[in-house]
Amino acid sequence: MNLKSIIGGVAVGIIAVAQISCKPNNKGGASGSSELAGDAAQKVYVAPGTHDEFYNIVSGGFNGQISIIGLPSGRTLRVIPVFSQSPENGYGFSEETKPMLNTSHGFVPWDDSHHIALSTTNSIHDGRWAFINGNNTPRIARISLKTFRTEEIIELPNSGGNHSSPFITANTEYAVAGTRFSVPPDDKADVPISSFKKNFKGYISFVSIDKNTGRMGIKFQLKTPGVSFDLARAGKGKSADWFFFSTYNTEQANSLLEVNASQKDKDFILAVNWKKAEQYLAQGKGKKEAAKYAHNVYSDKVHSATSTIMTEVMTLDPKECPDMLYFIPCPKSPHGCDVDPTGQYIVGSGKLAAVIPVFSFDKMQKAIAAKTFDGNFDGIPVLKYDAVLHGEVQKPGLGPLHTEFDGKGNAITSFFVSSELVRWNIEKLEVIDRVPTYYSVGHLSIPGGPTAKPWGKYVVAYNKITKDRYLPTGPELAQSAQLYDISGDKMKLLLDFPTTGEPHYAESIPASLIEKNSTKIFKIEENAHPYAAKGEKEAKVVRKGNEVHVYMTAIRSHFTPDNIEGVKMGDVVYFHVTNLEQDWDVPHGFAIRGALNAELLIMPGETQTLKWIPTKVGVTPMYCTDFCSALHQEMQGYVRVSPAGSNVPLTW
Numbered sequence: 001m002n003l004k005s006i007i008g009g010v011a012v013g014i015i016a017v018a019q020i021s022c023k024p025n026n027k028g029g030a031s032g033s034s035e036l037a038g039d040a041a042q043k044v045y046v047a048p049g050t051h052d053e054f055y056n057i058v059s060g061g062f063n064g065q066i067s068i069i070g071l072p073s074g075r076t077l078r079v080i081p082v083f084s085q086s087p088e089n090g091y092g093f094s095e096e097t098k099p100m101l102n103t104s105h106g107f108v109p110w111d112d113s114h115h116i117a118l119s120t121t122n123s124i125h126d127g128r129w130a131f132i133n134g135n136n137t138p139r140i141a142r143i144s145l146k147t148f149r150t151e152e153i154i155e156l157p158n159s160g161g162n163h164s165s166p167f168i169t170a171n172t173e174y175a176v177a178g179t180r181f182s183v184p185p186d187d188k189a190d191v192p193i194s195s196f197k198k199n200f201k202g203y204i205s206f207v208s209i210d211k212n213t214g215r216m217g218i219k220f221q222l223k224t225p226g227v228s229f230d231l232a233r234a235g236k237g238k239s240a241d242w243f244f245f246s247t248y249n250t251e252q253a254n255s256l257l258e259v260n261a262s263q264k265d266k267d268f269i270l271a272v273n274w275k276k277a278e279q280y281l282a283q284g285k286g287k288k289e290a291a292k293y294a295h296n297v298y299s300d301k302v303h304s305a306t307s308t309i310m311t312e313v314m315t316l317d318p319k320e321c322p323d324m325l326y327f328i329p330c331p332k333s334p335h336g337c338d339v340d341p342t343g344q345y346i347v348g349s350g351k352l353a354a355v356i357p358v359f360s361f362d363k364m365q366k367a368i369a370a371k372t373f374d375g376n377f378d379g380i381p382v383l384k385y386d387a388v389l390h391g392e393v394q395k396p397g398l399g400p401l402h403t404e405f406d407g408k409g410n411a412i413t414s415f416f417v418s419s420e421l422v423r424w425n426i427e428k429l430e431v432i433d434r435v436p437t438y439y440s441v442g443h444l445s446i447p448g449g450p451t452a453k454p455w456g457k458y459v460v461a462y463n464k465i466t467k468d469r470y471l472p473t474g475p476e477l478a479q480s481a482q483l484y485d486i487s488g489d490k491m492k493l494l495l496d497f498p499t500t501g502e503p504h505y506a507e508s509i510p511a512s513l514i515e516k517n518s519t520k521i522f523k524i525e526e527n528a529h530p531y532a533a534k535g536e537k538e539a540k541v542v543r544k545g546n547e548v549h550v551y552m553t554a555i556r557s558h559f560t561p562d563n564i565e566g567v568k569m570g571d572v573v574y575f576h577v578t579n580l581e582q583d584w585d586v587p588h589g590f591a592i593r594g595a596l597n598a599e600l601l602i603m604p605g606e607t608q609t610l611k612w613i614p615t616k617v618g619v620t621p622m623y624c625t626d627f628c629s630a631l632h633q634e635m636q637g638y639v640r641v642s643p644a645g646s647n648v649p650l651t652w
């Protein structure tokens with residue numbers, strides 16, 4: 001089959017699924033409810049005032065955010081902005097958080113993001129950080145699971161489409177990122193597109209992560225042949241020194257029309273021995289190259305972010321580093337590439353393939369030792385398929401995408417085209433259960449499913465197509481997730497719930513690993529913001545040339561100062577608002593008419609700044625936007641703006 005007929009097949013598959021499953025039931029609602037087990041409602045019921053068992057940390061896809069959902073209830077608890085401005089909390093609008101969205105291209109307020117990776121120790125969730133990729137303008141972000149805020153973003157040079165990212169090593173030593181688009185090196189990028197084979201490379205960034213602080217840095221980039229990296233997983237246990245990446249476009253075509261990109265029967269999984277790479281680096285085989293990228297860090301002591309533009313990166317050329325990279329042939333356009341909890345098996349999911357190949361790490365080691373090669377690709381040895389193969393799952397379904405593990409020796413794979421989840425035994429390669437999804441599942445998430453210690457119990461399917469599952473809301477529908485019970489022999493559908501943005505990957509982690517560490521307030525005495533007013537006595541207004549700095553405090557229910565005069569046209573006014581509250585869940589808001597970055601939301605103990613350039617002479621109101629007490633509506637004030645050159649004195 002060529003690509004076109006397979007894509008045709010996708011459409012037919014979706015329609016077929018929709019037809020089978022869209023029969024309205026007698027309540028006039030959507031399909032599927034008849035398949036619910038009798039106790040489904042009880043299994044997802046989290047009584048008022050009680051908490052969910054798991055945090056489900058879900059990528060927002062094209063909204064560039066992360067949602068936090070409770071399982072099993074499916075309740076959305078929070079949306080965390082990462083690569084996009086957020087009017088819910090002022091991220092990317094306040095002066096303190098704007099630097100987080102700085103890049104080598106300038107301020108980029110919206111990105112697409114796909115993959116969550118939660119930090120691990122010995123490949124087991126440790127509840128410290130979440131990482132996620134910026135896909136479009138290539139970046140990796142680190143989110144604190146204490147404050148549920150984005151603390152750091154690092155841009156990746158020599159990269160275009162940061163899809164194969166971020167995947168982390170067993171002890172969170174590195175987050176790696178493979179470029180989806182092969183690209184010419186950033187500093188020599190003005191080349192003809194037709195010179196792809198000669199000039200384009202696939203770069204893999206190894207971003208180191210500090211054990212204690214989480215601080216990231218690009219340790220080095222591997223220059224690989226020009227293929228497209230799609231997804232990846234680190235090894236674990238015996239394979240912990242290795243990384244496995246799925247690739248496509250091994251034809252190295254610069255146009256992915258069907259004639260070009262899917263001619264080959266097999267693409268590759270690239271196996272990278274990253275410990276070897278470290279050794280080569282230590283031996284001085286790395287080369288510094290010019291590269292421009294932003295590194296942005298937020299501190300919750302100064303309550304501000306700084307952005308630094310870096311100018312060079314260390315690269316490693318595999319041509320000078322033998323025995324570090326190997327290609328494993330993998331049937332047609334592998335998407336997911338997942339490693340089982342023991343680290344022994346590597347599962348490739350060829351989107352256009354009819355089987356699921358499972359590779360054996362032991363066999364790979366033997367094949368490398370015996371040099372069982374099938375030639376090479378751009379100088380990198382290609383291992384013989386049969387020599388590395390543990391076996392193939394036959395007739396698993398259509399369009400396998402992603403695989404997670406249940407911790408009982410089984411894998412569950414999502415099938416986009418046949419719209420189902422399929423459970424199969426890893427040793428025996430036998431399908432043991434399948435259940436439909438509504439409709440066309442992409443990623444899936446089992447609590448702990450990618451780790452050495454799956455917590456099991458549930459799987460969530462993140463469906464790409466919603467159609468009739470909810471009340472219609474015009475042409476735009478919420479994306480749909482589905483929760484299944486996997487504790488028994490049969491997977492059972494429990495719940496549909498809408499999600500925010502387009503979830504790609506998600507991870508779920510027991511609430512007990514996070515809950516107790518959650519930050520409730522920022523201590524006012526630790527506030528090191530240079531413009532903080534740590535008590536009403538410190539509130540003041542200071543003029544510096546045409547800049548007016550308002551050191552303002554907020555506490556139930558007034559601002560200090562609340563009436564300001566002496567601002568002139570041509571001034572730039574900075575409202576530095578410190579929330580003096582020291583109680584959990586008492587934020588204050590701040591809004592002033594006509595401001596470009598119109599509002600702030602300030603947490604207890606924090607200082608945030610709104611920049612305002614007055615546009616007209618007169619008295620302008622300002623007020624608190626977050627209902628904070630019975631006198632919230634009284635929490636307000638005025639700013640008087642006079643003509644430039646007027647002699648109204650600065651008073652407050």
Ligand code: K7E
Binds near residue numbers: 442504505
């Ligand atoms: Cu992880 Cu959605 Cu980017 Cu598969 S991709 S579906």
Ligand code: RUQ
Binds near residue numbers: 627
């Ligand atoms: S008031 S409690 Cu603005 Cu109608 Cu809301």
Ligand code: CUA
Binds near residue numbers: 556589633
């Ligand atoms: Cu402060 Cu409402």
